[in-house]
Amino acid sequence: MRTSDPNAFRSAEAGSAVDWLGAHGRSGDEVGVIVFSDEIRALDPVPVRGNEGRVKSALADRSNLGGGTPLGPAFDRAASMLGRRAAATPVVVLISDGVPNATFVSQRTAIEEAVRALPSGTRLHLIAMNGQRVFEPVRSHWESAGLAGIHLVDHLQAGAISSAMAAILSAETGQAVAVGAIPAGTP
Amino acid sequence: MGGRLLASTLPRRQPLRATRHRVRSWRDVLLIVPLVVPLPLWAAFGPEGDDTPRPAPVATPAAPTTAPSLPTSAAPPPVPLAAPVGPRSTGDMTAVVMIDQSASDAHQRSERVPLGRSGLGC
Numbered sequence: 001m002r003t004s005d006p007n008a009f010r011s012a013e014a015g016s017a018v019d020w021l022g023a024h025g026r027s028g029d030e031v032g033v034i035v036f037s038d039e040i041r042a043l044d045p046v047p048v049r050g051n052e053g054r055v056k057s058a059l060a061d062r063s064n065l066g067g068g069t070p071l072g073p074a075f076d077r078a079a080s081m082l083g084r085r086a087a088a089t090p091v092v093v094l095i096s097d098g099v100p101n102a103t104f105v106s107q108r109t110a111i112e113e114a115v116r117a118l119p120s121g122t123r124l125h126l127i128a129m130n131g132q133r134v135f136e137p138v139r140s141h142w143e144s145a146g147l148a149g150i151h152l153v154d155h156l157q158a159g160a161i162s163s164a165m166a167a168i169l170s171a172e173t174g175q176a177v178a179v180g181a182i183p184a185g186t187p
Numbered sequence: 188m189g190g191r192l193l194a195s196t197l198p199r200r201q202p203l204r205a206t207r208h209r210v211r212s213w214r215d216v217l218l219i220v221p222l223v224v225p226l227p228l229w230a231a232f233g234p235e236g237d238d239t240p241r242p243a244p245v246a247t248p249a250a251p252t253t254a255p256s257l258p259t260s261a262a263p264p265p266v267p268l269a270a271p272v273g274p275r276s277t278g279d280m281t282a283v284v285m286i287d288q289s290a291s292d293a294h295q296r297s298e299r300v301p302l303g304r305s306g307l308g309c
Contacts, residue, residue, distance in 0.1 A: 010266035013283050020268040021282075028279030037289040045281050059284065078283045088279040096287030129287075148212040162266040169268070174276030180269040 005156060008060065010095050011035075013161035017057035020177070022052040028088065032081045033058035036040060036074040038067030043179060045081055071100040074112035082119050090122040091148075091172055095161065097129045098138050108141040115145040123148040123172065127164045130154045 043058035059181035151164035
C-alpha cells in the first residue's frame with residue numbers, strides 16, 4: 001500500500017506541536033498518541049516535557065499503513081486514555097479524511113457514536129485531509145457532532161499540519177501561536 | 188541460370204520447349220507436385236496449423252508485491268511553531284493525537300502549493 005503521506009508531513013508536523021508544548025507548555029501537560037487503521041498502536045499519555053522524543057517516535061510509527069478507518073475502537077482507546085485524569089482538560093486532535101469506512105453502521109452514526117465515547121468536556125479537533133474533496137460528504141456529520149474545530153487541509157504540503165496545530169494550540173491555550181520559519185530545503 | 192540448372196536435371200531424351208510443357212510420365216508429376224502443392228497449403232494453413240513444438244515461454248520475474256520503501260530518510264524537516272504571544276489562560280491539558288493511517292487516505296498527496304493556499308480554517 002502506498003502511503004498517503006510520502007513526506008510524513010502529518011507525523012513530523014504533529015511532532016512540531018509536541019516540541020512546542022515541551023518548550024512552552026505547562027509542566028502538567030501530557031500527550032498521548034494513537035496511530036490507527038485496521039490495528040491500533042498507542043502511547044499512553046506521558047508528561048510532554050522531557051518526553052518529546054518518545055512521543056514523536058510514536059507519532060512516526062508508519063508500520064500500520066493501509067486498511068480501514070475504524071473510528072469506534074480508536075475513539076474508545078482515546079477515551080480510556082483521557083478518562084484517568086480528571087483535573088486536566090481533555091483534548092483530542094484527529095488527523096484523518098474523516099470517512100469511517102470500517103463500520104457496519106452509517107457514517108453519520110459511526111461518527112456520532114465515536115465522538116460520544118469521549119469523556120464529557122473533551123475538546124475534539126479534526127484536521128480534515130480534504131484532498132479531492134473527500135471530506136465534504138461527511139463534513140455535516142462532523143459539524144453536528146459538536147467539535148471544537150475543523151481544520152481543512154486541501155493540499156498536504158509543508159506547513160499545512162503545522163498551521164492547523166498552531167490554530168489548535170491557540171484555541172486551547174489562549175495564546176497566539178503561529179507557524180515559524182519554514183526550514184530551507186522543505187518542499 | 189535457373190533454367191539451365193533445371194535442364195541439367197531433366198532427361199536428355201526429352202528436350203525442353205520454351206512455349207509448352209507436356210506431362211509425359213508420372214516422373215514429371217512427381218517432380219512438379221512437391222514443388223507446387225506445399226506452397227498454397229502453407230499459405231492457407233501454415234501459421235495456424237503449425238504444430239511444431241515451440242520453446243516454452245521464459246517466465247519474467249514477477250514485480251515485487253511489497254510496498255516500496257518509504258522515503259523516511261528523505262523526509263523534509265518539519266515546519267516548526269513559533270514562540271507564543273501572551274500568557275496562557277488555560278490549565279493543564281491531556282492531549283491525544285490520533286493519526287488515521289487507513290487506505291482511505293490514499294488519495295492524499297503531497298503537492299507543492301504556496302502556503303497561503305492551503306485552505307486552512309476552523
